[in-house]
Amino acid sequence: MKFGTKTIHAGVHPDPATGAIMTPIYQTSTYAQRSPGDHQGYEYSRTHNPTRTALQDALAALENGNYGLCFASGMAAIDAVVKLLKPGDEVISTNDLYGGSYRIFTKIFQQYGIKFTFIPMGDIATVEGHITQNTKMLWLETPTNPLLNIIDIKGAAEIAKKHNILLVVDNTFATPYLQTPLDLGADLVMHSLTKYMGGHSDVVMGALIVKDEDLAQRLAFIQNACGGTPGPQDCFLLLRGLKTLHVRMQRHCENGRAVAEYLQKHPKVEKVLWPGFESHPNHQIAREQMRDFGGMISVVLKGDRQEDAIQVLEKFKYFTLAESLGGVESLCGHPASMTHASIPQAERLKGGLSDSLIRLSVGIEDIEDLLADLEQALG
């Protein structure tokens, strides 16, 4: 199956009881057994639920993996991954990381004796110098949030294999429409399904996808033992959203390109961060590992003043000022004071996250309206 066919058909079968085309919302916590242990594959909905199973199978197919696991949020999925580790283990992660990931690593797991090192990964070869005998996991996201840096997944996978380290890729920004990290050698793909995968800003959910059976079993054990699982209603909404992923992403990419090119020429703009520009430091890697460049764009204003950024954000009509990204509607945000407020300012500036940086999640509205909105807001 090609990608667009998979988004519609993978994992979903007409309901065996009624023939319903759409997987029903199995709103049940438990399942009747004929005799103790004699059941139809479902015992208790924290462990398995048919609506969740359909979604997990669809996600596994889209990422070219063998196993999918869903969680009540992206953070619950991240939580499950780190629980594969033990005190003394070390994780190397990119310094330009989703704020919530940075927070759970440093504020929750560090106190249990797991060590995290945050480094730039623009030149992937430099990662090798940070590996110790305790390094067990390499954690990256690409494109990164919000600086839109690109990290070489294949290069990271080679280093991880050589040192027998697990490579985890947070694929939230790209989605499998743009890149499939498991095909590039990653061991584990993580998603905040809340963003592009759900696509309609109406559900919070997360997922993990792997190829390896043993790893899948260890994660399924954690999923059931710790219990951060989603309900069937949310799984249904996600399945519904996924069916248009390819169409939405195509338009996000087209609109993203138009917005990036418009902003690049604007007199009030200092620089535009978008991997589609040839001037982007890792444009070549983006071309190789991604199908297109996505709809996430960051803009730094001339003078780099936070007040100017806030003024622009307040004037937008169609770009709604809100946390999150990846919905059909355009959103904008100010990472320094919103999503990344939990990262200390010194750390932020060191990583290149300036005070006037505005992050745009370009939606799938008509591009003429979006460009007019940018025009009036930048004034």
Ligand SMILES: *Cc1c(COP(=O)(O)O)cnc(C)c1O
């Ligand atoms: C939103 C997000 C998360 C966290 O996911 P939630 O669904 O909000 O818990 C993790 N990584 C990235 C890149 C995100 O954008």
